[in-house]
Amino acid sequence: MATQGKAPGGANEMDMAALERLLEQLRRARDEIARSVVGQKEVVEQLLIALICGGHVLLEGPPGVGKTLLVRTLGVVAGLSFARVQFTPDLMPADITGSLALIPDESGHTKLQFQAGPIFTQILLTDEINRATPKTQSALLEAMQERTVTAAGRSMDLPKPFFVLATQNPIEMEGTYRLPEAQIDRFLFKSEVQYPSEDDLHGILDLTTGAELPVPKKVLSAEDILMLQKLVRQVPVAAHVTRAVSRFAISTQPGKSGNANDIMKYFRFGISPRGAQSLILASKGHALLSGRYNVSFEDLRAILTPTLSHRCTLNYEGEAEGINPGQVLGRLLDDQMRKAAA
Numbered sequence: 001m002a003t004q005g006k007a008p009g010g011a012n013e014m015d016m017a018a019l020e021r022l023l024e025q026l027r028r029a030r031d032e033i034a035r036s037v038v039g040q041k042e043v044v045e046q047l048l049i050a051l052i053c054g055g056h057v058l059l060e061g062p063p064g065v066g067k068t069l070l071v072r073t074l075g076v077v078a079g080l081s082f083a084r085v086q087f088t089p090d091l092m093p094a095d096i097t098g099s100l101a102l103i104p105d106e107s108g109h110t111k112l113q114f115q116a117g118p119i120f121t122q123i124l125l126t127d128e129i130n131r132a133t134p135k136t137q138s139a140l141l142e143a144m145q146e147r148t149v150t151a152a153g154r155s156m157d158l159p160k161p162f163f164v165l166a167t168q169n170p171i172e173m174e175g176t177y178r179l180p181e182a183q184i185d186r187f188l189f190k191s192e193v194q195y196p197s198e199d200d201l202h203g204i205l206d207l208t209t210g211a212e213l214p215v216p217k218k219v220l221s222a223e224d225i226l227m228l229q230k231l232v233r234q235v236p237v238a239a240h241v242t243r244a245v246s247r248f249a250i251s252t253q254p255g256k257s258g259n260a261n262d263i264m265k266y267f268r269f270g271i272s273p274r275g276a277q278s279l280i281l282a283s284k285g286h287a288l289l290s291g292r293y294n295v296s297f298e299d300l301r302a303i304l305t306p307t308l309s310h311r312c313t314l315n316y317e318g319e320a321e322g323i324n325p326g327q328v329l330g331r332l333l334d335d336q337m338r339k340a341a342a
Contacts, residue, residue: 022228023288026052029077029219030289036073036214037066038207039200046191046306047074047165049285052228055188055278056144056164058129058310065193066204071125071165079221080122081159087132093139096126097149114151119143122159122222129166134177140164141183161225181269181313188278190310228288235284237295242280244340245300248333249276252312262328266318271329275311282307297337304333 026048033044043059047070050057059067068084075082085096098117102110118124119140126140144164148155166187184190196204207214250256252270254263263270271279283299290299305326312325 025220032077032216032219033073036216037070038203039196043191043193046189050188051163052232053281053285054229058166058187058190059193060168061193067167067193073216075123076216077219079218082123083118083121084125085118086127087129091132091136093136097151124164126166130168130177141186144186184310189306191306232284240340244336245276248336251332266314266323268313268315270312271308275308279307
């Protein structure tokens with residue numbers, strides 16, 4: 001796919017070959033994941049966008065739809081180290097961050113030494129994050145935000161890139177601890193892993209019940225991803241697009257007079273400034289993955305629901321009436337885009 005528009009950051013001709021190579025590898029990574037994960041095209045693209053944007057993803061879907069397979073395949077294709085933690089109510093913060101332990105040395109004496117936990121990896125899959133207690137959730141979410149772990153009296157940097165994918169099972173909610181709004185806002189995307197269609201399910205059965213399973217190949221490296229993370233932030237956004245996003249975020253606030261009736265009636269909280277930042281950044285990633293060097297309104301619209309649906313909170317009336325936040329936000333964004341284009 002040929003890229004459209006001017007290269008970000010004023011890249012010169014010497015840079016263009018390396019730039020095109022990176023973007024081609026990114027698209028190859030998407031295709032390589034699709035060899036092992038049938039369907040879920042939108043979720044695969046969202047994971048890649050989040051990875052190159054330096055964000056994290058909350059995966060939600062019924063059991064058995066391939067969430068763990070998807071994350072493992074991403075780790076192999078991206079060339080990153082991978083770890084998995086099953087969250088349970090008795091899981092303690094030290095179980096994921098690590099702790100001091102008495103380790104025998106060559107002379108037979110013991111000494112205190114820090115034993116790193118599974119969080120010291122590049123891709124961390126946390127299964128059923130809502131089953132852990134708030135204290136353990138907070139330890140993980142702090143590491144997600146700060147990219148550091150404080151343990152044994154010192155602060156340690158996490159590997160780069162550091163990418164967390166947390167899963168939630170929407171079916172079994174007994175014995176779970178709901179993520180607070182301020183913490184769920186730290187996830188760049190909330191991606192819905194849907195039950196496969198009939199054709200996709202037929203493909204899954206053919207792929208997974210035969211004599212040989214597909215083995216994903218490494219396409220990217222940690223260095224490639226770090227370069228892509230720098231590249232994403234250099235993608236230009238026109239002033240009228242940024243202005244439209246600013247007006248859109250303000251229009252979601254139920255406390256602002258003159259906003260839409262749906263907002264005033266059904267919403268408790270609207271989109272935070274972090275949410276608006278995330279929408280712009282994710283749109284830059286979507287543009288690059290689509291082969292373009294500039295953000296359009298189509299990018300904003302394509303990435304709106306996974307970026308913002310978990311960042312606004314319905315009130316009791318909105319939940320009782322089954323209001324879909326994504327649909328309301330979509331109408332508001334469409335209004336601002338029409339005004340900006342006029």
